Amino acid sequence: MKILSEAEWNIMESLWEESPKVGSRIVADMGGRIGWSRSTTLTMLKRMTEKGLIFCEDNGQMKAYTPLIEREDAVKRETESFLQRVYHGSISMLVSGFVERKRLSPEELSELRQILDKAEEECHE
Structure with missing residues (x-):
């Protein structure tokens, strides 16, 4: 596509x-x-x-x-x-760029943690 x-x-x-x-x-x-x-x-x-x-x-x-x-x-x-x-x-450069330029809300930080935790679990499977 x-x-x-x-x-x-x-x-x-x-x-x-x-x-x-x-x-x-x-x-x-x-x-x-x-x-x-x-x-x-x-x-x-x-x-x-x-x-x-x-x-x-x-x-x-x-x-x-x-x-x-x-x-x-x-x-x-x-x-x-x-x-x-x-x-x-580079996903880390992308995320870092957004985090440095924009103040994240507690909800957004929590959501990012959940996404990273899930990705980490999948890496260890």
Whole structure:
């Protein structure tokens, strides 16, 4: 699976929220969210259909679109790409960067500890 562009993410977010979704609803959604025109949105839908990112069902009166990629898969792919591109694959550099720049809440610290504890348990299995 290819990394989604920012424009593709906008369309996919709309479809992940609700699908199938008719073209007119996507046009309205994109107009409201990011100010896209009808033609820009329809062009993106056509390109994304051609790329195999979404499926278009045309019943003659209207077109309905469905994502062919799960949100979780796209997020994992994007995260891996970001980690490699920015932090050369180092998770510790990524976490350190966030911790140093942002004060973490007690809840966030607790959640990070749980994640690390679980990862440590899995390493010893």
